[in-house]
Amino acid sequence: MELNRELETRIVEFSKDVVVQSPSVLQLRILTILRQAVENYSHQTLYPFFHFPLFGVIHRMKQQSPVRLTMVGGGSWATALIKILSENNVSIKWWLRKESDAEHIKKFGHNPSYLSDVQINTRKVKVCTRIKDAFRDSDYIVLAVPAAFVSDALSGIKPEHFAGKYVISAIKGMIPSANQLVTDWVREQYNVPASRIAVIAGPCHAEEVALEKQSYLTIASQDVACADDVAAMLNCRFVQATGVDDIYGIEYSAVMKNIIALACGITHGLGYGDNFQAVLVSNAMQEIKRFVDAIYPKHRDLSGSAYLGDLLVTAYSPFSRNRTFGTLIGRGYTIQSAQMEMNMIAEGYYAVKSIHEINRQFQVRMPIAEAVYNILYERASPTLEMEGVKRLLT
Ligand SMILES: NC(=O)C1=CN([C@@H]2O[C@H](COP(=O)(O)OP(=O)(O)OC[C@H]3O[C@@H](n4cnc5c(N)ncnc54)[C@H](OP(=O)(O)O)[C@@H]3O)[C@@H](O)[C@H]2O)C=CC1
Numbered sequence: 001m002e003l004n005r006e007l008e009t010r011i012v013e014f015s016k017d018v019v020v021q022s023p024s025v026l027q028l029r030i031l032t033i034l035r036q037a038v039e040n041y042s043h044q045t046l047y048p049f050f051h052f053p054l055f056g057v058i059h060r061m062k063q064q065s066p067v068r069l070t071m072v073g074g075g076s077w078a079t080a081l082i083k084i085l086s087e088n089n090v091s092i093k094w095w096l097r098k099e100s101d102a103e104h105i106k107k108f109g110h111n112p113s114y115l116s117d118v119q120i121n122t123r124k125v126k127v128c129t130r131i132k133d134a135f136r137d138s139d140y141i142v143l144a145v146p147a148a149f150v151s152d153a154l155s156g157i158k159p160e161h162f163a164g165k166y167v168i169s170a171i172k173g174m175i176p177s178a179n180q181l182v183t184d185w186v187r188e189q190y191n192v193p194a195s196r197i198a199v200i201a202g203p204c205h206a207e208e209v210a211l212e213k214q215s216y217l218t219i220a221s222q223d224v225a226c227a228d229d230v231a232a233m234l235n236c237r238f239v240q241a242t243g244v245d246d247i248y249g250i251e252y253s254a255v256m257k258n259i260i261a262l263a264c265g266i267t268h269g270l271g272y273g274d275n276f277q278a279v280l281v282s283n284a285m286q287e288i289k290r291f292v293d294a295i296y297p298k299h300r301d302l303s304g305s306a307y308l309g310d311l312l313v314t315a316y317s318p319f320s321r322n323r324t325f326g327t328l329i330g331r332g333y334t335i336q337s338a339q340m341e342m343n344m345i346a347e348g349y350y351a352v353k354s355i356h357e358i359n360r361q362f363q364v365r366m367p368i369a370e371a372v373y374n375i376l377y378e379r380a381s382p383t384l385e386m387e388g389v390k391r392l393l394t
């Protein structure tokens, strides 16, 4: 009886949406509901539903109608997400800014600039360099360029181009010119309703996805059904994705962990050891909690993998751009030379300034983030700043 009621409620909720959905989104939504039912209930309980006529229809739709998605960005994370999505019934338009990269992918099936070992399935993935063409006929827009370049990447795109689409931010950074989360910025600039916005989070480096190492993603949206749909698109042989509702907590936490990874890198570059870093990271977790709870109060468990897990992987992994950038700064590189040394973007560099400015209003005690800000923006000495942090750690 419980199941009957739950399925009924979900189907009624979902049918309210029917008028505004395209067939592929409907299919995904139905599949998500059914997948959850199959996971959570016994075959015996589910048996009556096997006569439900939609089952056959869904099966046929699954064969025929792929989800239509646009990937915006040609970097390592976009390339890794393309690999994951290509495992499922998804048809992808991939926007990159460089004509030469697009031509190379069309010809050889590899991104020449990032994760070049990843084989691109060119039957499922169509590459283009005109953003308006990339948006046409898509149900989902995935944003996967560093936050500082989203506005450039979407140049020429207007609110009407987003109408009826879902937006998924795979970005772990803030729009520097507005000090805004990417999802808030998209909502305001393009009038996309919050129920159609999701973020992809969780501890997951593109390089490990390229190697098909088992990974976990958390998809957050104010509308959990939307998050579940996106999770269904990303679940595959080597990725397990789960939908949740704490979009603000998860997005801010992802921004903050990049700043902490910079601090870990800086101290590593200065010669501090693992004992110190463990204490730095535990204190940093409390700092993240204070900030996220102040800016968006909600009951949340920060030991979850989208919060603590992502902090750990970014603070310790040699693949982390933020940790690498911090290490170079700790070793005495200037900001410009550290940026030139890396072929990739460390989001924490931009984020620490935004968080510093936002925190003028909230006045949360964040000595580690403040030390990183002083080093990167006030030309403070890394040695002296980290001496100060050292005295405050417990
Ligand atoms: N890499 C990872 O493992 C993960 C990354 N993320 C997040 O994904 C987002 C993207 O990062 P990632 O893919 O790693 O970045 P990369 O550093 O790998 O790639 C940067 C991308 O930005 C593009 N770019 C640079 N300048 C501009 C510009 N002015 N206008 C438009 N595009 C530009 C680059 O294009 P070009 O090559 O033409 O210069 C390239 O496609 C970040 O927010 C990151 O935090 C999240 C989880 C994992």
Ligand SMILES: O=C(CO)COP(=O)(O)O
Residues within 6 Å of the ligand: 172, 202, 203, 204, 205, 258, 261, 310, 313, 314, 319, 320, 321, 322, 323, 345, 346, 347
């Ligand atoms: O968010 C990430 C892993 O989950 C990527 O972090 P970096 O940008 O520091 O590599």
